[in-house]
Amino acid sequence: MNIRQVEVFHAVMTNSTASRAAEVLRISQPAVSKAIQELERDIGFALFRRERGRMYPTAEANIFFKEVESSFSGLTRLKSAAARIRDFGSGEIKVASLSALSTNILPRALRGFQARHPNVAISFQAQLSSTVKDLVASGQVDVGLAADEIETEGVDVRPFARYRAAIAVPAGHRLEQATELTPEDLDGEAFIALSPEDTTRRAAEAIFRDRATKLKVVLETPYSTTICAMVQAGLGVGLVNPMTAEPYVGRGLTIIPFKPAIYFRTLLVLPPNRYPSRIVADFVDEVMKLSIFQ
Known part of the structure; x- marks a missing residue:
């Protein structure tokens, strides 16, 4: 038969x-x-x-x-x-991102993508960069954005963006009017720090050691958004990605460029050895329109 x-x-x-x-x-x-x-x-x-x-x-x-x-x-x-x-394509796309880009870059990219594919279901989650990498590597998500601290074995990566780090200070702080901040300006300040594995934190710590700057770390967190909220509440100052701080600026928080310049670097993460579907390719296209290298 x-x-x-x-x-x-x-x-x-x-x-x-x-x-x-x-x-x-x-x-x-x-x-x-x-x-x-x-x-x-x-x-x-x-x-x-x-x-x-x-x-x-x-x-x-x-x-x-x-x-x-x-x-x-x-x-x-x-x-x-x-x-x-x-x-x-598959009719569905699954995306994951580090928290720092989940409130600005991703919403904009998803808005542009949805205009092109209004009938495609979208699943999005904000995670630690290491988790984003694991989700992509295991095929649980189609596209990820992660900090450059991740191990890249088992995934395909491409540079996505580079943002010059800034110091977030609360409204009314003595440093609020500065145009740039150096390590010496921060000596003795209550400091809200990123997690020790963060590459930007490590770069900053190397500079602070070279300049004999002593900070009083009052809190550690892997999330730049948490740093912004804590600075806004007056707990101290912190090193932040300016894209993350964008929604807080003018609302009890000011960001000031840090000198010497150090950078937050992010990667676009894709499953290895897989040709992307049409909808994944279109989403990547929308994300890369927002790629910034300062």
């Missing part, structure tokens, strides 16, 4: 006669009869009674037809799925 034989049987049952089935399938009536005979031989029972040149379905044919109808419904769903994949 093969799919062509079943297709011919389905056409005869739904069109009542072999001649109309032949017209629908665009084959000859003898070809229809031959396919039915081969199907009957393969399945081991008669599907039709032949009387005066016409074919009448047997009781077994009606039972078999119910199963065939069910299979054809599944085939219709497959055709619909194929059409969605053709038009929209």
